[in-house]
Amino acid sequence: MDGAGRSHVLTEIASQPECWSRAVTVARESATVLPAPGARVAVIGCGTSLHIASAVAAAREAAGHGETDAFPASEMPVRPYDLVVALTRSGTTTEILRALDQLPDSVRTLGITADASTPIADAVDDLVVLDFADEQSVVQTRFATSALTLLRAHVGHDLAPVVEQAAAVLDQPVDAALVDRPHYVFLARGWMLGVAAEAALKVREAASAWSEVYPSLEFRHGPLSAADDSAVIWMFGDPNASLVRDVAVTGAHVETTNRDAQAELVRAQRVAVASALRRGLDPDHPRHLTRSVVLSGS
Numbered sequence: 652m653d654g655a656g657r658s659h660v661l662t663e664i665a666s667q668p669e670c671w672s673r674a675v676t677v678a679r680e681s682a683t684v685l686p687a688p689g690a691r692v693a694v695i696g697c698g699t700s701l702h703i704a705s706a707v708a709a710a711r712e713a714a715g716h717g718e719t720d721a722f723p724a725s726e727m728p729v730r731p732y733d734l735v736v737a738l739t740r741s742g743t744t745t746e747i748l749r750a751l752d753q754l755p756d757s758v759r760t761l762g763i764t765a766d767a768s769t770p771i772a773d774a775v776d777d778l779v780v781l782d783f784a785d786e787q788s789v790v791q792t793r794f795a796t797s798a799l800t801l802l803r804a805h806v807g808h809d810l811a812p813v814v815e816q817a818a819a820v821l822d823q824p825v826d827a828a829l830v831d832r833p834h835y836v837f838l839a840r841g842w843m844l845g846v847a848a849e850a851a852l853k854v855r856e857a858a859s860a861w862s863e864v865y866p867s868l869e870f871r872h873g874p875l876s877a878a879d880d881s882a883v884i885w886m887f888g889d890p891n892a893s894l895v896r897d898v899a900v901t902g903a904h905v906e907t908t909n910r911d912a913q914a915e916l917v918r919a920q921r922v923a924v925a926s927a928l929r930r931g932l933d934p935d936h937p938r939h940l941t942r943s944v945v946l947s948g949s
Contacts, residue, residue, distance in 0.1 A: 663787070734759045
């Protein structure tokens with residue numbers, strides 16, 4: 652945190668609507684290097700970037716742009732893709748660089764990063780740089796959501812209402828009922844599931860809270876048994892009425908919304924930071940984590 656006691660991540664969260672508007676412009680300017688309709692694409696990432704990769708892959712397929720897979724960079728299989736997109740804020744993550752190095756020369760590669768001066772620049776055929784979304788905090792927020800904006804805009808999603816919804820969220824106080832709870836569960840479907848997974852990660856890494864994520868309709872197939880009055884069950888996307896009823900019976904706090912999942916992620920980011928501060932933790936520097944994972948000997 653800075654000398655005034657304000658965390659960098661709070662400033663970075665608050666800057667997201669502006670960053671997203673800029674990312675939409677970058678999407679138009681970079682259209683020729685972003686995935687072409689009909690191309691067979693894989694998107695790779697680690698941690699937060701993996702969750703964004705999952706959201707992007709599902710959104711691209713749902714938009715009819717072609718077969719799209721998402722993988723942790725460490726688990727990237729050898730398959731005949733037309734394009735592999737690597738998401739990496741730092742541009743230095745070992746698993747990303749290794750995965751790219753092992754691809755056949757026939758596979759075109761695209762990196763999306765916040766820093767063009769890092770090794771990713773030499774590891775890919777094309778590079779899209781979101782330097783305006785770079786961050787000081789270890790906890791990723793605006794780079795990840797700007798990358799999501801870039802690729803959502805490219806497949807035809809209208810991000811203008813999402814920017815407005817996020818700005819409105821930032822104008823509201825954090826809901827005290829959601830802060831510093833023992834157990835968080837995030838539920839979603841389709842491309843929103845990756846966004847919900849990112850919300851769960853933010854709560855877990857910033858506040859060291861127990862958090863989980865499930866496809867919405869899978870929650871009744873076992874995980875429901877762990878829900879009680881200490882839990883927050885947070886549903887992204889239009890809520891399923893029967894699921895809401897079944898979860899409410901457990902006594903858990905059920906949080907529903909009709910906002911776009913990306914705007915709702917902003918609420919979860921703020922809850923994560925507020926919970927960390929309530930617990931006396933530094934949300935900029937979570938325990939045992941670093942801004943980039945660079946393995947020894949790499």
